[in-house]
Amino acid sequence: MIGVTENLALIKDLLALSASEAEREPAAVKLLAVSKKQPLSKILAAHDAGQRDFGENFVQEGLEKIAATKGKNLIWHFIGHLQNNKTRVVAENFDWVHTIDSAKTARRLSEQRPAELGPLNICVQVNVDDEDSKSGISPDALPDLAAAVAELRNLALRGLMCLPAARVGFEAQRQAFAELGKMAESLRDDGIDTDTLSMGMSGDYKAAIFEGATIVRIGTALFGERL
Numbered sequence: 001m002i003g004v005t006e007n008l009a010l011i012k013d014l015l016a017l018s019a020s021e022a023e024r025e026p027a028a029v030k031l032l033a034v035s036k037k038q039p040l041s042k043i044l045a046a047h048d049a050g051q052r053d054f055g056e057n058f059v060q061e062g063l064e065k066i067a068a069t070k071g072k073n074l075i076w077h078f079i080g081h082l083q084n085n086k087t088r089v090v091a092e093n094f095d096w097v098h099t100i101d102s103a104k105t106a107r108r109l110s111e112q113r114p115a116e117l118g119p120l121n122i123c124v125q126v127n128v129d130d131e132d133s134k135s136g137i138s139p140d141a142l143p144d145l146a147a148a149v150a151e152l153r154n155l156a157l158r159g160l161m162c163l164p165a166a167r168v169g170f171e172a173q174r175q176a177f178a179e180l181g182k183m184a185e186s187l188r189d190d191g192i193d194t195d196t197l198s199m200g201m202s203g204d205y206k207a208a209i210f211e212g213a214t215i216v217r218i219g220t221a222l223f224g225e226r227l
């Protein structure tokens, strides 16, 4: 258990430092603690130390952790691949979904979101490298999907997310993130305004912050190796 509190403080310092180096406000970069395959005890330790936003990739695992922390005011982000037969429980239990890459999935989430919870926050995942193996919509198809999501009543389109192929070196990492930033700008030119770029993980958060990340998703650097 040693470490989560210390790691959290250290990571927050590093994020703030990267933000200042990038001449951005440290408060503009939110830490999403990626707790997939981490024990509940570490989530509780991070929460005790002030962390509120947590990310999970697997529906069942996420639901168990949400149930176990009910009443503690954690904010839950779904960041894994979402199958259409799992949309209902996600719509009913999570606060954010970062991985929307089809209009059908988005429509199901909107229909299934209980109105009293308020809109579900959505990021559209873009396959910036056009890799066959990766989830995410191709950049060409992004404008239509973003427009479709923006119309859905129980969803709030917050922005874009990417999970680029691993790159070596700061400049190469920046390039992929810069592309996502440009896509958000071009959506803005089309009248679709968003406030979120979900990008950067343990190994490349600094490059993401330099390119405008507002949410960085950090797992192993905070919690250690996954089980």
Ligand SMILES: *Cc1c(COP(=O)(O)O)cnc(C)c1O
Pocket (backbone or CB within 6 Å): 034, 036, 057, 079, 080, 163, 201, 202, 203, 217, 218, 219, 220, 221
């Ligand atoms: C697992 C995961 C992360 C966290 O990765 P780390 O390298 O452990 O920081 C971030 N984003 C997504 C989508 C993930 O699946």
